[in-house]
Amino acid sequence: MIQTIDFQIEALKDMKKYPKLFYLGNLALLNSKKISVVGSRKPNQYARSLTQELCSKLSAHGVTIVSGGAIGIDAIAHKSAGAEHTIMVAGTGLDTRYPAINKALISDIEQKGLVLSQFESGTTSKKYNFPLRNELIVALGEILVVAYGDLNSGTSRSVEYAQKMGKEIYVFPHRIGESEGTNKLLQDGIAKAIYDIDSFVSMFEEESQNRIEADEFLLFCRKNPNYEDVIRYDAQKLFAYELQGKVEVKNLKVYVL
Template identity: 40%
Template sequence: MIPIPHPLLSLKSPPKTLFAQGDLSLLQAPKKIAIVGTRKPNPYTKLLTHNLSELIAKSGGVVVSGGALGVDIIAHLGAMPRTIMFSPSSLDSPYPKTNASIIKQIYEKALALSEYENNPSPKPYHFLERNRLVIALSDIVIIPQADLGSGSMESAKIALSLNKPIYVLPHRLGESEGTNSLLQDKKAQAIYNLQEWIKEHFGTLFCPQDDEILSFCYNPVGFEVAYQKFGDKLYEYEVEGKIKIENGRIYVC
């Protein structure tokens, strides 16, 4: 059991207890970013969530999420070891079990927290209780993809009630209707360029491995645009597993 972090005390119903496993120094990070979203992200969301989480961690931030399938666990992996997971279950019962191996990594390398001492099988309301802690601990909330009426949209409501700024990824019409509605209602801002967003919030501009090609492609770009600049070198990077060329666009792996 650990002392309740000050940001959680701002909640109407702060946790009475908090159990921890891992690196408690992560709680002292000057900037903590919540990344939460759908359990069924599309390929675009998967790649950008991972890349953004990695950038946040490399820039000195900490990514906070809930360990769930989809966006949550991708965010944890991208930021490892600079990530904090709030569990809807007690820490002796990793949940969901499909993520148990990754959650074990979080226990060993990062930080896991839970307000439950004995809760092996979380009920639906436990997920909402967990979500309030994820949002309250964080300075900024990012929702890469979410449907209307989803748990992620409930998290958005919590963020708005706590005056936490919300950011989302831009999506096409008919996709991620929850985050698109937040944009339409001016309750969230869009992230159009990952590195510019990092520079704005962390004052740094991280270039992967100081590599011109990876830096250029870190925001998914059109293949033709990149090919005009770098030529056949792109195919070498694809073979080496550094980038992925898909549907006429390039993504950093």
């Protein structure tokens, strides 16, 4: 059943206007580390392969992939991460699975991951919806990865949002004449290159380990236990960690931030 998110998401305060959000799926993914991945609907095989490797390895290290559910890079990112490790941001109301070619993929994400929309049920695909969708995709992720993009493509708007929000932008290095939009981002010093996927992924692995290393309480809370169970486990530490912003109590469950 389509529901409305009734709490504020800190990352979205960077948006031009804080959105009203509808959702289907697992809201706990909002508490995970998130990376936004966008790109062309018609990427080359090189970009397809690297996107698949990147997203599968990131998800294996607990990173949630955020994308827009479109054909091309978006769909590859979602599939490679696995539905349970992905957030899809829709450009229509959630009563419509768009594009229809990705209907099965979107249904899978609804059941195992999370699908978000700023649009009321009944809202169809319209050109001006997608810049709004792209802003939300960028806002949710801690960084933006542009896997493939031509000059003056739709991904350029996502890059503009990331710049305004002060987020780091990463791209794959492409050959001359291919993905000229991302190559220009490198040339202009706007983006950083991902030369080695394992090295890139290790940055997030180390950060994730450092956050919970040697802390049995946080390890316990990673399973999203019931509030009452955590109170019995260590009430004093729960209250202290709430104040420190390390955990959050929501819907009578505890989540690690």
